[in-house]
Amino acid sequence: MERLRQEVERLVTTQQYEEALTRLASLRGVVDAFFDRVLVMAEDASVRANRLRLLLDVRDAVGALGDLSQIPH
16 A cells, blocks of 8 residues: 555656546456455454554545545545
């Protein structure tokens, strides 16, 4: 995840936005599987914290593109 985040930041810095989006889109299957197969809010606090950290890492990687909430829907 860290490697992907750095790569996306590099692509954004060099204004290669389409490639950055393509790289981020490659996470879809992994993220879908994560939510299908993993109980994020596990009873064990350390397990829960690790899983939430993974989700924050995904959010941060996507956030490298900018504030996507500003895109009208």
